[in-house]
Amino acid sequence: MIRIHSDFTGGNIRILQQNGDEYILQNDLRTTADDWFYWAFCVEGAAGETLRFVLRDNRIGHFGPAVSHDLRGWTWLGGYTGDGCFTYTFGAKEDKVYFAHSLLYHPDRFADFAAARGLSLGELCKSGKGRSVPSLSVGEGSTRIMLAARHHACESPGSFVLEGLLDSLIADPIPDTCLFVAPFVDYDGVVDGDQGKGRWPYDHNRDYAPEKPSIYPECAAIRREAEKGCHYAFDFHAPYHKNGGNDKVFIVRRNIEKESRLVRFAELFEESITPDSLPYVKENDYPTEYGWNYGTAQYAHLLTQRPENEMAFTLETCYFGDPSRPATEESLLALGRCYAAALRRYIQEQRAGLIPDMEARTVSLREVDGTNFDECRGLKRAGKRFVGQPDAVLAEGYLYRDTSRVFAINYGERVIGMVIARVDPAEGKPYSFTDFFIADPWLNRGFGSAAVDVLLELFRSLGKSDRVEIQVHETNSAAIHVYQKAGFAETGRAAWNKTFIVMKREL
Template sequence: MRVLTDFCGGNAQILNVEDNKVSFLPDLRDTDGDWFYWAFKVTGAAGKTVTFDMSPKNYVGPFGAAVSHDLYHWEWTGSKIGNGSGFTYTFADDEDCVYFAHDMLYHPSRFYRFCELHRLPLRIIADDNKGTPIPCLTLGVGKNTVILTARHHCCEATGDYIMEGILDEFVHNPIPNIKLIALPFIDADGVVAGDQGKNRRPHDHNRDYIEKPLYAGVRIVQELVKREHPIAVFDLHSPWHTGGRNDKVFFVRSVPEMRERMVELANCFAGRITPDAMQYDIVNDIDPGVEWNNIDKHITCGSWASDIEGNIFGFSLETTYFGESGNVVSQPKLIETGRCFIRAFADYLAAHGVN
């Protein structure tokens, strides 16, 4: 049996491998402090029952590890050990290569495949600091631009599923006079390398909206925003590992002047949620100055963009990694949530006569 991280998104310190037990921890690399992302593959374990232990950490979610055979389709193993310090998996006799992860990864090839399926004009807008291509997709025609971003923190995969749902809905039901620009991998280097991304030293991508940013992906967003003067910049994120509002979908209201508009959009979103989406309740949204939401508004993507003339919305949408009983994360549910979000945005625009 071998436990490896030699794939796009791989991350783990493999401490010990025995016949039926693997000990591991997240690889923090250039992370300041602690974080929870991990992903590895197992080969040569067919027919075995193996326990994967990461104690004293407890970064296995409430429904177990995410499991895949192709890095494209993901399910939950279904259970965890204790408070999340590990999980056990029984390999079928024909399971020669299995991927396990903290959450349902979104491999870059999935986005390329989505664009190819719909014959969308995907382009490489630049290379990241270490040479990884940064893709960009532009859809629609109109005087009003909307910019979508994801993976400022490269481990936060749920945002890309939300983005895929937004784009899928827009392809089939474009909003009149709206041009949509999507950047799915702001930290493209980190996505491929399997970094945590959050709290990266000396600062991470979503603290890089400064005069001279360190990261190529951030420079691209700044250039696009200054050129396009978008009416909205939606930055798609995942929250902390689990617990409280981290098990929900919620808006991060970072700009007090935007609160009233955000509440109205949130109500539109709640009204558009379908049974097939992750459920949403406005009570879980977080206001400026509450808990951790007290960051200088000029250094994060959404709040920096809110200072641009003509901007109506600049904020983060956070989508839980796992959900909770009765509202469990799956790939289809995340994608449907994205569809619901863009429908809600269309409702808001129509109500305010934005055209």
């Protein structure tokens, strides 16, 4: 007797029709208002049979259904042609097989994960249905990191990413930090197999409106937890079903005042991606006040408003990956470990005062004087092949003081580089600049180009010449690239040393 059912953790299916060996199935919306796409079912008693399953409205991912025999290990069936159905031949002893929209993450897996690390789960609260909703606290320290997943019950990729992140942070803790984790916020939904997304009257990630109390006990408990301090908060989600941007990993940027911090985190995250991880590139991040990215009732949005909060956002991780690059348990866990590496580096930089505060990425020039002299001298430069250390630049500026000034290159209030600019050229001679550098922590982020633009603007405003001429060593390809981008063209070689290229541009 073949039985198709949803009587298991995460189960969700409606059987619409059976025609011989073919079953017409549909996801079960239950208490949610919006149709999403989540389903998961079990087939028992079909050993030796070949059955065909049709999912209404083509709710199958790029690689066919996820398949499991124990609700723990999941793999993609593969061979999916995109026609909304799949066929499965059950082996002679294959009595029980689970099929699902995506790779499911069983709450027991998380409990085992914690137990294996000698950690016991706490209780966030009792759920609406009276279940004990798990939480996890790790470590002690003055920087408190809050982590959450499954505000939308069906978004299991976020659970794998969270596990990978925790695996790394527990094995190698960031000094002076503690973690508070709510791994299954819509716990009833996760256990019962609800999609959770679009739950009526609104779902768990729309239950953090600043002006009214939460209706879900889990969200209310998280608000209370945040009162103990929340320096960082990250929420792990999955986007819409598939295709386009939904096949990517992206940060939902939702705080324009902290944009420069989000950009820095994104840069670090991109740099931290390893070959075994799902890819992440910052260009895929979702901009604020755009598309669906509005509203103030989300977890990350509420927590980022807290005065002590450095940064809070949602990470969206695709269910399936790109057709050329499937999401697997391993690549999702690896993504979480890469995320941990990025967070580790970000917190280091933040504690060292290297993350710029609030400012947009605007660069300015300030003449070196008693107020910024020490900061200029302290600029760190490992590579000094083409330009000397800050002290040498300051000394050289003194040497040329009749025609030139030494400028600090500022990003907001921070000095990030220096340049000697010939601001007072002799009659008929061009402006020039030399000893231009950006300090190590700020390299490769577009500051060089921005500083050249500001320099050109300064020359124009002085009105003493109509052109700029500079010299750059022929092997200094990074600088040559920046100058070409700024409109400089090579015009020959320096008379005093043929390895230096002369570059010019009109103002």
